[in-house]
Amino acid sequence: MTKNKEITIYDIAQKLNISPATVSRGLKDHPAINGKTKKKIADMAKELGYRSNTFASNLRNKRTNTIGVIVPRLNSSFMSDVIAGIEKVVNEAGYNLIISQSLESAEKEVINASTMFNNRVDGLLVSLAYNADKTEHFEPFIRKEIPLIFFDRVVELQNCSTIVIDNFKAAFDITSHLLEQGCKNLFHITGNLSRNVYRDRFNGFIQAMKDHSLSFDSENLLITDLSPEAGTQAALHLIAMKNKPDGIFVANDLCAASCMLQLKKNHIRIPDDMLFAGFNNDIISKIVEPNLTTIDYKGFEMGEISAQTLINQLNKNQTQNLTQSIVIRHELIIRQSSQRTKLI
């Protein structure tokens, strides 16, 4: 019954009549150890059901081999892609992952950060909560020079790399597309403008309008939480407008889709009466009818790159500033929702 006693390197050493140090070395394939000895050690370890004690090892090495991730929510299509990408890279590199969600609350984010700090993660990946405006809770990481990387919803901090897409350009592209389809009166549904992603998209939207010599009326901006429910509400808002817009750019596909649905229920035809564009290329953009024009924006890739950047930084344990700002490509995907049907 191997049940109760944990096997340690001492047990292996004793059985083999060698020293624990040799066992330790043998187990990690130290070059100075005789091949035969290694074999003996490995065999005995297996026989006894040995498993290395990470804590003892971490305690000695002062590394945890653990990477922390803080995200606003785990259950969004985009974010779970990101996490999947992170998990892949991190796992292959032999690190563990501790994941927590801020649930879009700045307070919870502070707690999460402190938990991560106390758990001594070797590095931290963060996408900010919807309303996070302070960043002091990340100070401890910076002071201790624990690599800290922001992705998607980012903030510029000393020595912290960021992984983003060019939200300005993406919004500019998609807005320009709507304008080229003949829209004269665009409406924008988005999130908290103090978050880089929404602010940049808004600015790109405005710039595209300017470039088409159109002025923007603040009546044509709606700030929401971008949930499906918000989409439905937004539709009702649009329906109630006297001077209805002829094109809508929503900062997120899911919200766009549910908005479209509600509009259709109220006999507004898309794209005949209103063109529509979303953001993210969520699977839903291919299911909603008409299929939604959107920005493709690879969550999985963003996760992979974020994790890889962090791991690179951990491997070359240099103090020097290697802050980078990585911009991932995006792509405009044009579908039926934004194509003017048969001009007369």
Place this chain on the structure above:
Amino acid sequence: MTKNKEITIYDIAQKLNISPATVSRGLKDHPAINGKTKKKIADMAKELGYRSNTFASNLRNKRTNTIGVIVPRLNSSFMSDVIAGIEKVVNEAGYNLIISQSLESAEKEVINASTMFNNRVDGLLVSLAYNADKTEHFEPFIRKEIPLIFFDRVVELQNCSTIVIDNFKAAFDITSHLLEQGCKNLFHITGNLSRNVYRDRFNGFIQAMKDHSLSFDSENLLITDLSPEAGTQAALHLIAMKNKPDGIFVANDLCAASCMLQLKKNHIRIPDDMLFAGFNNDIISKIVEPNLTTIDYKGFEMGEISAQTLINQLNKNQTQNLTQSIVIRHELIIRQSSQRTKLI
């Protein structure tokens, strides 16, 4: 510059001219310590920027305060809900979470399990990979009496609780509904039948048919990976059938939705020509047109309950058998996709 040196209880003890033991006790609010002393310790800890060293603590306590989760994929709508639920409960209980995905591969699942074991998780939550047929990789947990709980895609193992919905009943309900709407020739699109979820759903489907005195033709079963692409393929398959079914039950909403879309492209009207039913009440079921009849099945709740069950088991550290099989409620949600329009 507090940068390089980690503060330990010894530093606090020295500053305060007391013993490390007292500091240790004070920090964890030990009853035998004087209130004032505790206060002094807490203040000094804060001042010095102390953070407890989990490894040293774990090493002593032989607990990791960490719970492992192995899931097939992180990036599905259902699974990210589950994870969100797990994270919530686990976090509130002061545990950490290590998450890994098997990517539906039995081999990767074996590796994941071994990583979890070596990381000495206090407990493990598992939802099995699509094609996992062996369970030996979980033996070490059982032998060491590390609580192991399966959810959703489960297997019955000695001393392992399971958290599921009644897939048989749910499938029976939804199939009965289709039959009551007048279907005579049902088709079923599902996943690997050796997985409990798909097997049970299939059996429920068959039972409902039997109860309506209908026999089942194996031509009317399609085993797929339930991806959107599989849905499109399935549609083409259906279109090519000579004797087309009048009702389709798909074991997953996303696959159902993309199947519907392809059928519509090929001028098959839903629900006029074919009724449709899915499974999961994914957001997509409310976006696809017509809205999809489905089984509501709360991932978040399943996550919460799974985690809570595990934590309960950890808290009462009894060896006794407290294996339970928890069945979570489900609900049939009837939408337009399965409602016979105007009978003549």
Place this chain on the structure above:
DNA sequence: GTGAAAGCGCTAACAT
């Protein structure tokens, strides 16, 4: 109410 001391399991510097 507080302190002394041993030990959790591993590793690495320093021997040999």
Place this chain on the structure above:
DNA sequence: ATGTTAGCGCTTTCAC
């Protein structure tokens, strides 16, 4: 190529 030794930071039994 292998062994000796000390110590990572914390907890807890036993003492006072």
